Amino acid sequence: MGLGKFGGGVGAARFLVEQGALVTVTDSKPAESLVHSLDELNGYDIIRHLGGHDLADFTDTDLVVASPAVPRESPFLDAARNAGVELMTEIGLFVRHCPAHICGITGSNGKTTTVSMTGAILEAAKKRYWVGGNIGGSLLASLPDITAEDSVVL
DSSP: OOOOSSSHHHHHHHHHHHTTOOEEEEESSOGGGGHHHHHHTTTSOEEEEESSOOTHHHHSSSEEEOOTTSOTTOHHHHHHHHTTOEEEOHHHHHHHHOOSEEEOOOSSSSHHHHHHHHHHHHHHTTOOEEEOSTTSSOSGGGGGGOOTTSEEEO
C-alpha cells in the first residue's frame, strides 16, 4: 500500500515477486503520478490498483506492506488488522530477512547526518557496511549480497 516515489514500495514489490509471492500494488494516486515507480516495475508480474484502493486487497491477503506515508489510522489498514492480516513496512521486511547486524537510527532530527557519520566510521574501520532507509533506496535488492559479517545502518 503506497507505491510512492522514493523506492520503498517498488523495492518491496520486486522483492516479494522474486520470493514467489502474488503481489498487488495499490496507491491512492493515479498512474500518471507514479510513472517513475511504475517504470521500475516493468517486467514484474504485479497486479496494479491505482487511483484508489479495493478493500479486498487488504482483507483477502496474507501480508500488507504499507508505506511509512500511509497513516496508521487508515481504514484500509484497520480492515487488514480486523481480518488478522499481518502488517509491516519495507524496512520491517528487510529486517526480517537481513542476516547482518543492524544499527537503527531513529528520531526527529539528525538521522541522515548520524547514519552518514556511522557509515564513515565503518568505512574508516575498513568494515563492509550498507546504508539504507531515508538516506537511499530500498536495501531489499541487496539482500543476496549482504552477509552475517556485514553491518547495516538504517
